[in-house]
Amino acid sequence: MRSVLALVPGLGHWIHGRRGRAVALGGTWLAFLVVLAIRSERVAMAFRGRGLDGKLAALFLLGAIVALPLLSWLDYRRLRARPPGHESEHGIGQWKMVYRRFMRNGVARAGLTLVLALYSVAILAPILAPHDPDPPREIVQMRYLGPGTPGHPLGTDKYGRDVLSRIIYGSRISLSIGFVAVGLAITLGTLLGALAGYFGGRVEWIVMRSVDVLIAFPRLFIVLTLIAIYGSQIWLIIAVLGATGWMGVARLVRGEILSLKEREFVQATRALGLPAARVILRHVLPNAMSPVIVAATLMIGDVILTEAVLSFLGLGVQPPTASWGSLINQGRGDLAGAWWIATFPGFAIVLTVVSYNLLGDGLRDALDPQTTVA
Secondary structure, eight states: OHHHHTTSTTHHHHHHTOHHHHHHHHHHHHHHHHHHHHTHHHHHHHHHSSOHHHHHHHHHHHHHHHHHHHHHHHHHHHHHHOOTTTTOOTTSOHHHHHHHHHHTOHHHHHHHHHHHHHHHHHHTHHHHOSSOSSOOSOHHHHTTOOTTBTTBTTOBOTTOOBHHHHHHHHHHHHHHHHHHHHHHHHHHHHHHHHHHHHHOHHHHHHHHHHHHHHHHSOHHHHHHHHHHHHOOOHHHHHHHHHHTSOHHHHHHHHHHHHHHTTSHHHHHHHHTTOOHHHIIIIIIHHHHHHHHHHHHHHHHHHHHHHHHHHHHTTOSSOTTSOOHHHHHHHHGGGTTTOTHHHHHHHHHHHHHHHHHHHHHHHHHHHHOTTOOOO
């Protein structure tokens, strides 16, 4: 009977005494169900329409509603199968230990919840946004409506566009640029740092001198120069932000590799005659990824801020495409009379950066074996 009840997300965990996990699973599932109930017409229209964005959003919503009960049931069975004394960290794997430490940190869980919520909103933008982000036909009647107006909870701008809808659609641009650009920077920095630290000699000298030269230039100056020369397409912004953010990661990974390559397990792989590529990818890098993961979470907030600055200066994503920085730029001239146009996108940026910082701090504490989480 309990196994059947566990199909309701959170219910089995609540019976088992896992109240925090029960609230998280049950609340998430109920939130998706509420979205489906309120926006059922939008979901149906998404499948009938030709737009790919709407179909992906609808599939994500329905997939989450179907998958959460199954995941909840599997997790409940795993909890029931745990032997007595399972809370001890002795004899378990490193990453499972990190997971337990992270989940015991309430601030870290809050950061993770906010980050997942922000990306869920971005994916579900065609379904969640109350209005189209483009200007309506009745611009004169719809412009400069204040917050709390029926149908426009955050008001409208000078073109009559709904501010909430543009913030939701803008999250797709800002969050995507941050995630992809940091992924590019982490990949490039990890590979170059691993090569420099493992091989040393001339390879290390070339990589680290390149890092010293590039890190001496202000990042924003390089980004502004390249965008001014080649334009401000989204792909170029992602490439430039990624290509100018790998230096710190390379230094971090190099330091970790210099320590790891002298340990016994690495010396053993060398004695067996394994190729250098296999030693780096299979044995060295996995043990050096802990600080890289923390650095990645902290870098995403910085990249989102940089993109917002570029859009504010008019060098980022170009109108009519919405991003949080461009929304602030469009509302800066109306701060006295229409403060909501720039204020609410600013709050969205602050919330995102704080969420990633909380997540990064939680990961840092969980990955540090000398840290005890209350």
